[in-house]
Amino acid sequence: MSRIHYTKPSITELEVAYATDAARNGWGDKCYEYITRFEQAFKAHLGVKYAIATSSCTGALHMGLAALGVGPGDEVIMADTNWIATAAPIVYLGAKPVFVDILPDSWCINPELAEAAITPHTKAIIAVHLYGNLCDMDRSLAIGEKHGIPVIEDAAEAIGSQYLGKRAGSMGKFGTFSLHGTKTLTTGEGGMFVTNDADLYELVLTLSNHGRARGQAKQFWPDVVGFKYKMSNIQAAIGCAQMERIEELINRKREILRYYREHLESFPGLTMNPELVGTVNGAWMPTVVFDVETGITRESLQAAFAAENIDARVFFHP
Numbered sequence: 001m002s003r004i005h006y007t008k009p010s011i012t013e014l015e016v017a018y019a020t021d022a023a024r025n026g027w028g029d030k031c032y033e034y035i036t037r038f039e040q041a042f043k044a045h046l047g048v049k050y051a052i053a054t055s056s057c058t059g060a061l062h063m064g065l066a067a068l069g070v071g072p073g074d075e076v077i078m079a080d081t082n083w084i085a086t087a088a089p090i091v092y093l094g095a096k097p098v099f100v101d102i103l104p105d106s107w108c109i110n111p112e113l114a115e116a117a118i119t120p121h122t123k124a125i126i127a128v129h130l131y132g133n134l135c136d137m138d139r140s141l142a143i144g145e146k147h148g149i150p151v152i153e154d155a156a157e158a159i160g161s162q163y164l165g166k167r168a169g170s171m172g173k174f175g176t177f178s179l180h181g182t183k184t185l186t187t188g189e190g191g192m193f194v195t196n197d198a199d200l201y202e203l204v205l206t207l208s209n210h211g212r213a214r215g216q217a218k219q220f221w222p223d224v225v226g227f228k229y230k231m232s233n234i235q236a237a238i239g240c241a242q243m244e245r246i247e248e249l250i251n252r253k254r255e256i257l258r259y260y261r262e263h264l265e266s267f268p269g270l271t272m273n274p275e276l277v278g279t280v281n282g283a284w285m286p287t288v289v290f291d292v293e294t295g296i297t298r299e300s301l302q303a304a305f306a307a308e309n310i311d312a313r314v315f316f317h318p
């Protein structure tokens, strides 16, 4: 029996054709063509003003946080149940991640606990849309507004997710996406930084170009120490093809989640990815939480799946 993978990219002849074209022709003065096209398509899909393709979501977060001036002595509030990639850039910058609990119904940050964790050192709140589930953005943004603290959306796992008609990643001070090979839309490795803030965009653009500002006429003249988190044209070519198929990719993810829901939700004691009123879940990863009473543990389930040649992954550890 062939293995059932927990996630696999959908690569068609379109991705192969674009990547081949980029490999054959996308050099010299054409070396940014697919990157620019990919950023345009991503912006249009999300309904945001600015997008910068990056080598990873981690890199996009690192640059965004740096552009907000996060540094030693600062605190950034985030949910405690998460992949480490959201916390790591905070630590790279010498700041401190402050962890608060998640909500049982969304599996995402509890805004009230985030507010309670605010101190004079708080520089930002990161709302992570875990597994494509949506954070309570209205409440989070209201708290950010009240305290003058930017709310960032880590939408690494949330392409296709919507909150009250707005796409995940488009509502905060900035949003970040992962295009890693396990994601719904992939470029192998890759990420995206998005924002509606013109000044922040310019800052991150400069940082992403080794600190060289767009208006700087002097060649090889960095104004600040920046980063090197760029996406290559070949990766962006794959991204362009994926963008043309984005609705198909998201619909398929939602179809898979629906299938599991239909077959599992009648069993007592288990909860699947929530889709709260007013939200659309991009359904990146069908995930099940078992009540203690069921007696089903991570270990027993993983062993049962392994015996059937099916991939399984544990819920992110708090």
Ligand SMILES: Cc1ncc(COP(=O)(O)O)c(C=O)c1O
Binding pocket: 055, 056, 057, 058, 059, 082, 083, 085, 086, 128, 130, 154, 156, 157, 177, 178, 179, 180, 190, 191
């Ligand atoms: C919530 C979250 N944030 C950030 C990242 C980092 O993404 P990348 O691997 O593209 O750096 C991931 C990766 O899976 C993630 O799940």
